Amino acid sequence: MAVPPDVRSPGTRFRPASLARTPLRLGVHNPGRTVVAAVAVGLLVGTVLLLLPISRAGRGGAGLLEALFTATSALCVTGLAVVDTATYWSGFGQAMILLLIQVGGFGVMTLASLLGLLISRRLGLGSRLLAAAETKSVGLGDVRSVLLGVARISLTVEAATALVLTARFAWGYGYTWPESLWLGVFHAVSAFNNAGFALFSDNLIGFATDPWICLPIALAVIVGGLGFPVVIELMRRNRRPRQWSVHTRLTLVMTGVLLVGGTLFVTIAEWGNPGTLGALDPPGRVLAGFFQAVMPRTAGFNSVDPGAMNTGTLLGVDVLMFVGGGSASTAGGIKVGTFAVLLVAIVAELRGDPDAHLFDRRLSPGVIRQALSVALLSVAAVVVPTLTIAMTSPYTLDQILYEVISAFATVGLSTGITADLAPWHQLILIVLMFAGRLGPVTLASALVLRDRRRLFRRPEGRPLIG
Template structure:
């Protein structure tokens, strides 16, 4: 008879929680991604709560520290206090680190740290990255991780180099380099944080700065799978993946539609661009269209926009940018799949097809699920804010969609909310960042074999 010694039993019990934590990403990638984002938000909240993180040396209130940390980690850009005047240099560095961490993806950082410690990336880690980041097949995960990091730093470095001379001219040799670094990271990560009390409006006369920021935001919103496809087939667009073609095409269409619609609705609005010359109005429209889907930068007072513009911005913010990118929203490919399904139904065709490729029915189900979850989160957030705040409904809806879509555009409501409202938007930013991604990952990998089918029946629709 073999007996187990008491010390071995105690050792096994001590190691059991560690094994459970180590195995958690493999068992539930979606929940693991939520957990690491929440933990990161908690960490940066604690750092922003330090007295020397505040400009006046007094610890910031919990609701403002939580709101700012959640906004930075989810690369949203909404602020309950003025970033430039409320936080010290240490606070600004913490915010910048939170933006960079959120932009790279907490999942990517965690996997890279695991690889650095163990000198290898196990199968469980590869499956985790594949399910959460969309890498296929498993052998490409390590390559994708390297491309994510290298692409991020290369593009941010290029943006910083392009912005450096202009910011030195604008802000001098002391503040200029710091602003170039901060805004390059904020732009590529679609964060929308600004250091100047007057926002980007103080640089609206500088076409070079505005243009570079637009390029940075667009680059960050495309998504890392697009970079992977472009790097692999730089001169062969015909060999791009369906995802890459859909992302680029839909992004271009939304950019043009947004620019024309925003320019038309604001053309005669004296509170925004109505007093500018036609060329400047067009430039403002192009800039606004770029920022409406996730960038979050603004050079006019969004609160002064027309109701038509606010409604249009709501729609574009809800869509967001590309999958596995620094942008938020339900993603442009989700919109493309829903549109293609409508076209196929209108034509009476059985299959959903585009670019000589047929989409499986499961993709449409995931797109519908992601859209419905996003709409449900927006509805829940709007209802909660209307219970405790007397702001106009269109302003509440705008702020809620901006939080869910991690866009960062604001009508000024975030700063006026009570602590409950700030916590609601903080939770919504975290949910908006990981909710649709987590749901899509969970639905994409969940397969169940059915051994029987029910008879087919059709309800009346419409």
């Protein structure tokens, strides 16, 4: 008698044929390794393209370290630079940087969304249905719809931002229409993908009081930092706020709180600083304060000189950079969801509640453990490089910490010391940008995929805490 194809002996692992044919089966056992390998190949290709003599504006080609650092910063949508993007690279080189930014931003949003699909398919049917009901954006759909959705959102926001910027550069600053179009497209793509690369030697300091430049860029940065699942859910007009998923409500609330709080903090702290906001008129100070509150959480544009900020302001900006933006977005950091889960867990512990609640849902202990793991590992990823550079460089601790967090959180803001660091310090920043872009996403997915049930529980132990 023939044995059905899905029937196995008792000692053999059962694997349905339908699951073996799923399109997400590739890399399912170790998706993190597949993702890291893909990004590494992208970095290799980008570095080779920037090494070509045609990529540099001056004579000869770029140095290996300059090309590698720039390719990493662009593909990881960071924005840190060891050379002046406006003068060091030729038009071809700038176009390659733009291409790397677009590929990096699109890849991050797609990666996070597809990992959500992968995770949901690895769960049981009940958990999958619950996850789909909770997210209402990335659930049991197919890969094609995710790819098309990310592409549609990216191109729409970038095109709208580029249109406004192009018109402003042409009518307000006397650039020719081809020049304005290039400037508009480059900065729109850099803004939505939270990269922070600019085609001006002083970044956007020359436009600090121009709302037609700063506000479209800031809006594109905010939308890119919300994430694909949130934007998709907001686009569904038949959905009411009360019906939004926990993830969407959490991302919007935390984004609003950090934007308002960050704007007040930066504006008040730098109001009288002649090196930053103090040199502007009152409306310009408010605009620049808002702009500088948006950028640390996601992108590396700056309309004032970060190197001239007060030490206390730099520390506050460090916190904003470390928290970052929304999950499945082009932003970096530990993400606002991780930060909010930890806050809710702390409040519940202080109140003596047995469970932590977020909106109208109870948080599972697994989610809290995952958030704690991501946060503490990220702290370690910042502290070790900071100590290493601080012990072997002449710069102050606040400058080094600012640079390290900016690299790890893929922000791109700089106090101006990146280009002057020793080559091996710059290599540390390269590793940080790579790890900061892939680390939180792949680590979080790995923690979920490793969730397992034990058939027994050991006796409870209570070590002293505090």
